[in-house]
Amino acid sequence: METTDAEGPEPGPEPTPLKPGRGRRKAEDVRHATLTAAAELLLAEGVHALTFSRVATRAGVSKMTLYKWWPSPGALAFDAYFNAFQATLEFPDTGDIRRDLTTQLNTFVDLLNRNGSVVAGIIGAAQGDADLAEALSTHYVTQRRALAVARLTLARQAGQVRADADLEAIVDQLWGAVYHRLLMPAQPLNREFVDALIANLFQGIAVPEARKPAT
Template identity: 80%
Template sequence: MERADAEKPGPLKPGRGRRRAEDVRHATLTAAAELLLAEGVHALSFSKVAARAGVSKMTLYKWWPSPGALAFDAYFSAFQETLAFPDTGDVQRDLATQLRVFVNLLNRNGSVIAGIIGAAQGDADLAQALSTHYVTQRRALAVERLTRAQRAGQIRGEADLETIVDQLWGAVYHRLLLPAQPLTTEFVDHLIANLFRGVAPASPDSAM
């Protein structure tokens, strides 16, 4: 899945060129992301975003089913580059790089992000939008990188890749949402060491 495809705007109006639609989409997502990070997900409305982006509210209604959907789309877009999954050919190094960036982002914007996830609990529409416009896409990108590593022989064939996503990024979210231990670079190193080296003793015989 190429992100360029996923970012194509919706149907274009007759007489409007492709560039114009992309400009509108870009302006809207930027405005929505700024509002989201400044005021939280509950403050986000089509009216506010339309005013800030200088676009018609009708356009927003046409392109996004709800303010929540727009919010998560904006959030996904805003951090798409920041949270990209690098591929230098060394999956452990690449995961460490990406997870450090993610942890840094949470240390800066953690309360807004926790607020977004918190708001999605007990709000079915918001939960659906978060799942469709953020979680599913982020997981797919992570699994894509892990699949390449598995094919390259850097992850064993029987390892469950979807579960790795929960054991890396999910573990980080755990420290954000149920805080008790710090979100540090050392934590990132432990996440990768535990998972790649395994937590069992070196010789399986010594385990029992």
């Protein structure tokens, strides 16, 4: 899969590789340098270009350290991606579930429009990399689902979502539809699509007074 057109965060100063020396370096410094170097390679060239040798050279760390901390280059690629964008994917809570779902999905779609080939590459690589698949499931998919279900649960308790709504199915309806357009791009993945998803969803799950868009 071609990944050289992926865009990342705004470019900043080049990271300073850790210089070898006799003293023991802090583990957090080594980890930060490694994740920074891995994220740069991932966003510039894609998951298949990321190897322990290239990351170690770029970060100025020992390749043996990478083997010790990550079971595979794919697992390191996922960790680098999640570390770079974790704050971007935080789930808002303004008290208005429709507004919060719209905000979160738009943020996610904007991220995919910048780095969609990278995300698709990670998903594809996970099909043949058990360590990456485990990391993706345990540290990303499961946690992201839990955050969405927790927010939807609060909305149901507040009377904004029907009491009999299947919250896990709602997650699949919304985020599953976004991933479908990312991986099978027959239709555009944009904010208009998010608005349509939310509008269709709330015709089914919202109590009558919550079906209108937030003003």
